[in-house]
Amino acid sequence: MKYSAPRGTVDILPDASGKWEKLERILRTIASNYHVKEMRTPIFEHTELFNRAVGDTTDVVTKEMYTFEDKKGRSITLRPEGTAGIARAYVENKMYALPEKLTKVFYMGPMFRYERPQSGRQRQFHQFGVEMLGVESPYVDVECMMMAITVVKALGLENVTLHINSLGDEESRDAYRKALQDHFRPVLSDLCEDCNARFEKNPLRILDCKVDAKHEAMKTAPKTIDYLSESAKAHFDKVCALLDDLEVDYVIDTNLVRGLDYYSHTVFEIISDDPKLGAGATVGGGGRYNGLVEEIGGPATPGVGFAFGLERLMIALNDNEDDDEGIDAYIMPLGEEARDLGMQISAVLRANGFSVDMDYAGRGFKGQFKSADRFKATYSLLLGEDEVKGEYVNIRDNKTKEQEQVPFEDIVSYLEKGLGL
Structure with a gap:
């Protein structure tokens, strides 16, 4: 179904x-x-x-x-x-x-x-x-x-x-209620069933009727401010x-x-x-x-x-405005060992207040760069075999396209400086 x-x-x-x-x-x-x-x-x-x-x-x-x-x-x-x-x-x-x-x-x-x-x-x-x-x-x-x-x-x-x-x-409403009833009473038979039901209980509601909105009596009905x-x-x-x-x-x-x-x-x-x-x-x-x-x-x-x-x-809201502010960093690992390390780096970055996502599908860098663009990531963090062995990460500024090697222990301070935090 x-x-x-x-x-x-x-x-x-x-x-x-x-x-x-x-x-x-x-x-x-x-x-x-x-x-x-x-x-x-x-x-x-x-x-x-x-x-x-x-x-x-x-x-x-x-x-x-x-x-x-x-x-x-x-x-x-x-x-x-x-x-x-x-x-x-x-x-x-x-x-x-x-x-x-x-x-x-x-x-x-x-x-x-x-x-x-x-x-x-x-x-x-x-x-x-x-x-x-x-x-x-x-x-x-x-x-x-x-x-x-x-x-x-x-x-x-x-x-x-x-x-x-x-x-x-209350005094105003009582006076206005009477004026409305006196006004609509002669044409009550012309009005819809709902208006007739409202006539005794709450004649003010007649003025809100969509069925009889164009009736002549609606146009000439008393005004509230005249009975204040x-x-x-x-x-x-x-x-x-x-x-x-x-x-x-x-x-x-x-x-x-x-x-x-x-x-x-x-x-x-x-x-x-x-x-x-x-x-x-x-x-x-x-x-x-x-x-x-x-x-x-x-x-x-x-x-x-x-x-x-x-x-x-x-x-x-302006439909032309870009409502997706993007994320701070997208982690791009190659291989299982890099993904393991990427999980640890993402946890550390999130604990320090950064918005982070990561590739979990095991794709190549070409596919991961497309994701970084779709997510509007400010930085991409590239992790391959060399980076894992050397205990650093290549951080790419996705706006300027510049790339820099940053030791693991300096990633947080590097992003804070780059994001003006």
Whole structure:
């Protein structure tokens, strides 16, 4: 029987893994610069967590989750997003009691959604996300957005715009909810089954419908910022003022509502017209979610965060860049005795921090030189019968093509000097 990867999953092969590692290094460096530390949560959680946290009116919960029963009949779901698991861990581990009020964490790893696979979007996909929990402040909102912008700039994306909106506080949402219901009630029979189901539970979700996106009522729907309470408007005005002070270009996009139920106040997306992604492509986004921690059993705790799909960021990375940095040394032995010695030399070099590989196939120098070129080795270490007897190695600089005899005991210092270590 011939096996293949399940639809919506891909194998990341060795020739592509270097690019993934590069992206992950960039993200970890930026996280460190913002003093954001990593948190790792399970890949699966109890299904109820996502029903409560993400919202049972969202497409993620109603249509896209991978849910199953374990051997004891408990309902388990592969995580479709990262925020709910972070919030659960925050509550379970009583992180709200830490001396510092603001907890800043990031996560990076696979997520799972049953949706139609397409370029940059798979059923098993990878996300990098940041959550900042414990402080309700427009300054934290902007800190979060600035970090997201830093990621995009680090990848060299062009024609990027920050889109922002406010969903307001609970008072604002109640007023807006009523306005939406009054607006859509006369045309409810024209809308799809999902929109009708959302009408009572969460009419805000109607605005995110793909089936009825072109309906006239969508174009004339009330805007969230017209229903903000005084405090919510002050919060949003301060966010805009801070972005102005930082000279960040942004667009107030009143159609932006985000796709998950837990958002409140500031929401944002980063939109790119870079040819690599296509016009109007959403690179990533997030927003504030002040009721989430309380919803899953913790104390009232404000939070704000964002997430990027790594597959989408991979497209953003410059395809022309050489992501394989190569190795420091490639050991080229001729004969069994030379291979034995080569194994010892490689062990010593690795113990001293060098990246090293070696020929194990017993080929001649011609074939081994081709491997050294493919591995982008800085140096080739040639070991034949004469070298073994004379207790030296011929070290070839693969860039200058110069070659020099180096005693065994001097190999480490020779490479350190040549590599500028």
